[in-house]
Amino acid sequence: MDFEWTEEHRMVREMVRKFTDQEVRPLAAEIDRKEEIPADLLRKAAENGLMGIAIPDAYGGSGFGEIGYCIMMEELSHGCASFAITIAAHQSIGCMPILLDGTEEQKQKFLAPMARGEKLGAFALTESEAGSDAGGIRTSAAVDGDAFVINGSKIWITNGGIADIVVLYAATDTAKGPKGGITAFIVPTDTPGFSVGTVEKKMGIRGSNTAELIFENMRIPVSQVLGKVGDGFKNAMGTLDYGRLGLGAAAVGASREMLELSVRHAQERQQFGKPIAEQQIIQFYLAEMGARIYAMESMVYRTAAMADRGEKFSRESAMVKYLCTEWQDWIVDRAMQIHGGMGYMTHMPIERFYRDSRINRIFEGTNEIQHLVIARDLLKKGKY
Amino acid sequence: MKIIVCIKQVPDTAARIRIAASGKEIVTSELTYVVNPYDEYAVEEALRIREKTEGEVVVISMGPDRVSEAIRTTLAMGADRGIHLRDSAFEGSDPYATSKLLAKVISGMEYDLILCGKQAVDDNASFVGPALAEFLGVPQATVITKLDLSADRKSITVEREVEGGKEVLELPLPALVTAQKGLNEPRYASLPGIMKAKKKEIKVMDAASVGMAPDEVGEKGAKQKLISLSLPADRKAGKVIPGEPAEAVKELVRLIREEARAL
Numbered sequence: 001m002d003f004e005w006t007e008e009h010r011m012v013r014e015m016v017r018k019f020t021d022q023e024v025r026p027l028a029a030e031i032d033r034k035e036e037i038p039a040d041l042l043r044k045a046a047e048n049g050l051m052g053i054a055i056p057d058a059y060g061g062s063g064f065g066e067i068g069y070c071i072m073m074e075e076l077s078h079g080c081a082s083f084a085i086t087i088a089a090h091q092s093i094g095c096m097p098i099l100l101d102g103t104e105e106q107k108q109k110f111l112a113p114m115a116r117g118e119k120l121g122a123f124a125l126t127e128s129e130a131g132s133d134a135g136g137i138r139t140s141a142a143v144d145g146d147a148f149v150i151n152g153s154k155i156w157i158t159n160g161g162i163a164d165i166v167v168l169y170a171a172t173d174t175a176k177g178p179k180g181g182i183t184a185f186i187v188p189t190d191t192p193g194f195s196v197g198t199v200e201k202k203m204g205i206r207g208s209n210t211a212e213l214i215f216e217n218m219r220i221p222v223s224q225v226l227g228k229v230g231d232g233f234k235n236a237m238g239t240l241d242y243g244r245l246g247l248g249a250a251a252v253g254a255s256r257e258m259l260e261l262s263v264r265h266a267q268e269r270q271q272f273g274k275p276i277a278e279q280q281i282i283q284f285y286l287a288e289m290g291a292r293i294y295a296m297e298s299m300v301y302r303t304a305a306m307a308d309r310g311e312k313f314s315r316e317s318a319m320v321k322y323l324c325t326e327w328q329d330w331i332v333d334r335a336m337q338i339h340g341g342m343g344y345m346t347h348m349p350i351e352r353f354y355r356d357s358r359i360n361r362i363f364e365g366t367n368e369i370q371h372l373v374i375a376r377d378l379l380k381k382g383k384y
Numbered sequence: 385m386k387i388i389v390c391i392k393q394v395p396d397t398a399a400r401i402r403i404a405a406s407g408k409e410i411v412t413s414e415l416t417y418v419v420n421p422y423d424e425y426a427v428e429e430a431l432r433i434r435e436k437t438e439g440e441v442v443v444i445s446m447g448p449d450r451v452s453e454a455i456r457t458t459l460a461m462g463a464d465r466g467i468h469l470r471d472s473a474f475e476g477s478d479p480y481a482t483s484k485l486l487a488k489v490i491s492g493m494e495y496d497l498i499l500c501g502k503q504a505v506d507d508n509a510s511f512v513g514p515a516l517a518e519f520l521g522v523p524q525a526t527v528i529t530k531l532d533l534s535a536d537r538k539s540i541t542v543e544r545e546v547e548g549g550k551e552v553l554e555l556p557l558p559a560l561v562t563a564q565k566g567l568n569e570p571r572y573a574s575l576p577g578i579m580k581a582k583k584k585e586i587k588v589m590d591a592a593s594v595g596m597a598p599d600e601v602g603e604k605g606a607k608q609k610l611i612s613l614s615l616p617a618d619r620k621a622g623k624v625i626p627g628e629p630a631e632a633v634k635e636l637v638r639l640i641r642e643e644a645r646a647l
Binding site: 007008010011012014018019029047048049050052057062063064068123 | 416418452457574575577578579581582
């Protein structure tokens, strides 16, 4: 067992840290206010390989695997959750379904330009009647010659309004339900019949684009079916394993930023003639934050290493997602408490992190769903 | 064009520096290291010249094992190959010993241009670049903010900062310049670049392979002796002067006169 970073990992971290300090953090407040990621920032991220870090170089990426991806998510999340989530939705759940089940031709045609950052991706599973319960999918795909005709809509799709390529999950056999009845499709957003509906206003991660997608008699050729017809649910669940792990890494980065700001503030803020860091209760807060971050970081990278070894990590990924995002919220809350009134004001980043943090317990499978995933696995195996 | 860039690995500029019990070293155990920021301008300029003229950019650095990471970072930016001067005998080098060693290595190489940072942000000596040029007997320009290569590639025109203005110099090649902030905007060591850098060569050289005797390098070859290190005194807490601006200014002037005695 080896918990040491390689030289390559350290270089990736240093590169993304620098990119975050110079390009991302200075824009974070504006991204939150304007509810938009500047195109120039996405272009710089693409030029430097951030849009395909985990994708093998044969498909346009830079081939650093899940450990590399988690390092990147962690570092970006020190700066701006909206930007980190835009990249996560593109890569971890936008590109990943194609990497998992795409044909060689699909990978070259769709995945490679996505991994190079020329095309932005999105993952479209959730519907008004289907979120945690993916079996409730009503968007239908009916065979018509050499194509499927798709009708329906999706809601709350991250990057939905700005993506070039969407991986869409639609019901091809409503009688069969999730197992066998759902199929994944690769949908370029310039396909006739595709349109963007409501773009949501949100509490946090306001700079990320969250939109409704509408499909009206949209014809998708059979060549753009991803994996086998009826295997879509499996593809979606396999993809979410990666998405959930990445959220854990994002939680680590945001939590570290909060701890680091809190440590600095506690040493600078004077009350009763001494820094508040000398108060035992503040020390306890900092200690608890640090200990939790250590556990979070450890589980994220242990699980990322499992993914890179090709092992199954669904249960572990659910554990990472659940604990890291719960603790992130707790840590952000403590950071605000330590900062007091100053933390509540918008000129400090604390309140933005507080708002941005909250969604992590909800999307990519609510934390209640993560409990189900973990418990089902335990009950099935009958042991840890 | 054959271009050589000399770089130094330094503690991260945001690091909190602590002095070791010996009083002669800093505590390195928890430090992260980066490429000296001024050296990044030098690397970037070398890469831009190579992109116009083709040729080769070789990066040289001296130091322990960890220095390979700094060299690898410049290879990820796009440099072609690296030379890592690594030998326990090099420990305790001062800027003089370092520039002597670099001069010995570089004198055996072909080059048209050598670039260094104007100073390293750890010891701020600003010594190695100029001394290296002297030992090699090539013309030099320090603290440059602009570099233009002549059409025949036989000379360069550079701008350098001088008190209150700028100086324009022309230097025949080969020459050595040291880079100042403003020379360019260094690129990132991109992620695909980091992957490619894995396959690039970093040649490790010790004192013997450079052709120097152990007593010519490191602490024995140094002209300076480090006596002690100390941290600057803690900054005193500031003072907020309350009240209406007109009143507060009066109080401020009184404090400047009576307390700070600056007037």
